[in-house]
Amino acid sequence: MGKPVTMDELAELRAGVSGVVYARGDAGLAHEARCFNTAIVHDPDVVVGARGADDIIAAVAFAARHRLPVFVQATGHGAFAPITEGVLISTRRMGGVSVDPELRMATIGAGARWGAVVDRASRYGLTPITGSSSHVGAVGYTLGGGLGPLARTYGFTADWVRGFTVVTADGRLVRASATEHPDLFWALRGGKGGLGLVVDMDLELVPLKRVYGGGLFYDSEHIEDALRAWVDWVHSLPDTVTSSVALLRFPPIDEVPENLRGRFALHLRFAFIGDERDGERLLAPMRRAAPAFLDLIGDMSTTEIDSIHDDRDQAGPAWDRGMQLTDIDQAFVTALLSRAGAGSDVPFIAIEIRHIGAGATRGASQDTAIGGAGSPFTLVMIGVPVPELFDSVLPQSSDYIVSGILPWIADETNINFLGHVASTQQFASAWPADAFSRLIETRTAWDPEGLFAYPAGPAGGIDG
Template identity: 50%
Template sequence: MGIELDTSAVARLRAAVTGTVYVRGEEGLAAEISCFNPAIRHDPDIVVAVASEEDVVEAVGFAREAGLPVRVQATGHGAEAPIVGGMIVSTRGLDRLSIDAEARRAHIGAGLRWAPVIVAAAEHGLAPVTGSSTSVGAVGYSLGGGIGPLARHYGFTSDWVRGFRVVTADGRIVTADRQTNSDLFWALRGGKGGLAIVTEMTLELVALRSLYGGSVFFEGGAIEPALRAWIDWSADLPDEATTSIALLSVPDLDGPPPPLRGRTVLSVRFAFPGETAEGEKLFAPIRDAAPVYLDFVAEMPATAVASIHNDPEEGGPTWIRGFMLDTFDQDAGDVLLELAGPGSGAPFLAVEVRQIGGATARDTDDGSAVGGRDSGYTLSLLAADPSTFAEAAPARAQAIADALRDRISAITNVNFAGDLADRAAFEKVWPSAVQERLTATRTQWDPDRMFAFGPA
């Protein structure tokens, strides 16, 4: 059930903004707030598709007067649960981008995806520290920290953020960086939400034209020896190298690459931003571990970073559970093979383990709110068959969690935590000291909790 909006106030809002205002039931609303996961369908009272920073100010003022909670969505990738009621500010129209090559800075609008940032930076021999998918919104991803294909070398993406422009709950446009509103800057790097609406992010770029990376695939009887080799090999990798694995049960349908359709495979991903010869030497033990089915690891331009994980560009119904692990050894490999490997009957399209550590374990010199720095690995379970979402996927995920309970980290980074309306999940996304400081910062900047975030 929604609320009845004041039609004259809505008319004034429409006249004040250059973007578009939708109220429940109007054509265009559903398309504006559609999610990458179409199983998630929002039902807000009102949506403001902003086209400028001033539009955000007007939207916040309307919500404050109407007593509406406000949530923000850009690309729709981060949606974990339906939003019912209140206002959604859609920031996908805030897509400005400028590159200051001399200062190695990118100024990124809140609605921009990574792909155009990568292309623009590459013209200057630079690159952003991105996530595995370049279709994800840069700002929303970075607010939670951000673990990408080069994380062990460069750290969390948020570690490279140098400033934000935001609209506060009282409708002010302010800057947050090391020198100005430093408490808010600390919180925005890893604190995710409930603070302000980000309109622009300033990101430091790294000097990177090419890297040695990609993925190799193993199938059939090669999966287990390759997985076991990866477990031992990755434990000794230098911090400059980042790796992950994914057990994939690929449906025999149009969409996936033909060589993978209808197959169960193990993908081993690798990224090394150094000399090709050194990268080849580091990766050789994986190629030697078992017969390789497909091999796409080679020197590549930095603009091809998305090909390392090959995340889908088009969305589909998904059920996801994620958490972090302190360790991942051969015993954990036993669990993965038994409960999610070939022949296990697991209902998952993908089971992914990312090795982190290295630079992700080191906070910035001025501190940030990122949770999960003490973990060694992430584990994500993804199901794509809606018939499994209610029972089969949650039950198998719980069995895996139970089997790995002694190594599940006390803290799971907010980007991997799922629905934060669950109080138990919310309380495990930051260490207690960080959680307390975040609560205080949210209270300072949004005392009435207008920017809805976390459990009610």
């Protein structure tokens, strides 16, 4: 614990920061520290709303002098535990994005969302290898590896990073790349946090304008046929196809579109890099497997890729738990549906399975800290947004589902998919053992006093 911060010391910090500074009890702190996950309420000693690298350097120096831990947040999508001490640095004002079309490179500010990057890149016929949501912070997502709807073709987003600008624990502004501080560069691509505060990152872009993609929705009585067909179908697909499925329980509320309201459905997500005719041919087995009551698949601009998953973009309470899977088969489908299929009473609005491998697995051969790259599937359970269920009901219900699919659960996972973390052992499972050991060594080398709090409670406070 650090020593109490006096009013004079706060005044000195405010004088050295062009952004905003709030102390606990100030009227603006709650708004500045707000999360996308509204079930989490941060109340640190100090919040600094940074406008640039100089503000971050001043905030880090202040925290070091007062022996206060440092946390960082941009959009707050990665918040799973409240921050109740230290200095929280908010980077949401650092949202600048610039593109060099000749180098096919985007320089992305710490607070930028993917939507801004996609929009700017599209002006030059380029696209970033992004996530499923354009609303998520680009930097925090990439620090965890970044696994999106084009992953089987292009791999993890972190595979495309060419450099970071970072404020280190001793207040220096350094570059991390393949030729400058390569140990830090390795750790930042997949290590997630505890290494320094990223000011911006350079991301190589892909020359891509169109994708054949979207979603098919199967009603409750056709879920089993469609899911069984998907499990067989994905094993025959080329690397140019990335797909996923989600068991969705839509609540009967006005906010849900009428054609989905109150339904239990299977949502197939599909993205193909190629022309529409070949895409239709590849998708045909899933269109034949069972009737879809909603077919939203077709040729689309890369600016519309986030419509494939159609993730929510409104803040609200959130709970999820993720893991990765070994190769799945028909026995897996039987086990999963026996506990989470039609007629089951589980408190999850979505249970999603993503097919990765291919390009993502090839990325594992690169020298990055990305965890989970060797597993062919991910599974995430998203709980009903009722905070009263977060502490016991949802963990117990997720344990019930996990116990039925244990033979298919991989030993490691990815930190971006891990969700709520219950133990240090679970946190460490986000990386292979050798990578986790190397991360510890790198964090110690760059932050020997442990100024950058990571993980926090045990894995919150790191923006995603």
